Amino acid sequence: MFIQIAIYGLLIALFPLAIVWASKDSNKYRKLIAVTLFLTFDLIIFGAFTRLTDSGLGCPDWPGCYGQANPFQAHNEIKAAEALMPTGPVTVMKAWIEMIHRYLATCVGVLITAQMIIAWWRRSSLRHSPWLATTLFVLVLIQGAFGKWTVTMKLQPIIVTIHLLLALTLLSLLVWAWMRESPPLVVSVQAWLRRLLPIVFLVLLAQIALGGWVSTNYAALACHDYPSCNGEVIPDLDFEHAYVLWRELGKTASGDYLPHSALVTIQWVHRSFAWIVFLSLGLTAFLCRKHEVLRANSNAIIAVLLMQFLSGVATVYFSWPLAIAVLHNAGAALLVLLLSMLNYRARAST
Incomplete structure (x- = not known):
């Protein structure tokens, strides 16, 4: 199941990676950071939508949904839970919102992993040290752990709040990584x-x-x-x-x-x-x-x-x-x- 979800995230990530690859931008590494920054911002907004629609427990286990990689496969379990509590945390719509959030998060994780690999591979030619890219990679792993605990600890407020703050820290560091690859301003x-x-x-x-x-x-x-x-x-x-x-x-x-x-x-x-x-x-x-x-x-x-x-x-x-x-x-x-x-x-x- 975990491998299936990772494959979904990789497949979604292929589209922004293709955009970067086809770009005429002379600095494709900077373009990759910009695309990752844009998708991270979108992911934060979608995370807010997930929380505000009470979809955080739309799939009450992690990383999948009732042990399956997508809500299609878990349809019977979801419908049974929805029949018991029609306005409860588990519905078909909430399950899809929650799993789309996880797929997008996996996609961002793939893109940040790509940044780190490129930063170390091209460390002699890039303008800056690869350690910021490595920090982003470690941070996205920690963020993934808090995403898991958000579900397994049943939306405990401190866990969800830290999850939000880590997402914004990730956003801020991506801004920093993007801007330091940009031409300097006087x-x-x-x-x-x-x-x-x-x-x-x-x-x-x-x-x-x-x-x-x-x-x-x-x-x-x-x-x-x-x-x-x-x-x-x-x-x-x-x-x-x-x-x-x-x-x-x-x-x-x-x-x-x-x-x-x-x-x-x-x-x-x-x-x-x-x-x-x-x-x-x-x-x-x-x-x-x-x-x-x-x-x-x-x-x-x-x-x-x-x-x-x-x-x-x-x-x-x-x-x-x-x-x-x-x-x-x-x-x-x-x-x-x-x-x-x-x-x-x-x-x-x-």
């Missing part, structure tokens, strides 16, 4: 601004971790209004249960049901910290706009920040529609991508 950035950008990047990751904690605990609608939370500026907060990391989904550390006040706390902290991110990232992007080479990148960050604010508020007001929720997740990934580019350009400045 730009002079003040030392204090170069030091500020990594700090702002960590602030963004902290907010994404808080947002992941909201999503993995199903706390998106714990506050039904905005800017207040259930009619209060500061509601009753329950930090005792909200941020206990090692616990089952929907349960406290002691095994009781998670109180609603904990979900309110998770939502309120995320939306409150969002203002820190909005101001710090917005101001940093505004300061970077003074450099002509960084202007387009900075303008894109400001535009996505505004989109994030609007999509976050719309998620509350329209009671968490799927399309807007996926858009909000995509905006977070896009901010990571854009801020990684900005960090690289500032660091590579003269």
